[in-house]
Amino acid sequence: MDWRQYIHSDPKILLGKPTVKGTRLSVEFLLGLFATGWTEQQVLENYPTLTSEALRAVFAFTAECMREESLYTLPLLSEAG
Numbered sequence: 001m002d003w004r005q006y007i008h009s010d011p012k013i014l015l016g017k018p019t020v021k022g023t024r025l026s027v028e029f030l031l032g033l034f035a036t037g038w039t040e041q042q043v044l045e046n047y048p049t050l051t052s053e054a055l056r057a058v059f060a061f062t063a064e065c066m067r068e069e070s071l072y073t074l075p076l077l078s079e080a081g
Contacts, residue, residue: 003064006057018061020054023047030058 007027009018017026025047033043044050 001053001056001060003057003060006054007061020050020058023049025050027058027061030055031062 006021007018008021009016013019013024014026017028019026020030030043040052040055043055044052
């Protein structure tokens with residue numbers, strides 16, 4: 001999927017956070033809904049301007065970003081000694 005058809009970043013909208021085109025819904029916000037247990041159906045019902053394709057684009061965008069990032073595990077302060 002080409003997420004670029006659905007996701008963009010505009011400095012005038014939410015300080016440039018990646019959003020679904022035509023909305024003020026950020027990728028971060030939508031991922032947060034799923035992280036708290038929302039289903040695709042709940043998201044689409046509550047935000048009727050979204051489509052299933054736009055939600056797939058959110059995940060495609062995130063997956064591509066994660067492939068380009070290096071993640072490091074940091075010890076908790078209590079484990080650091």
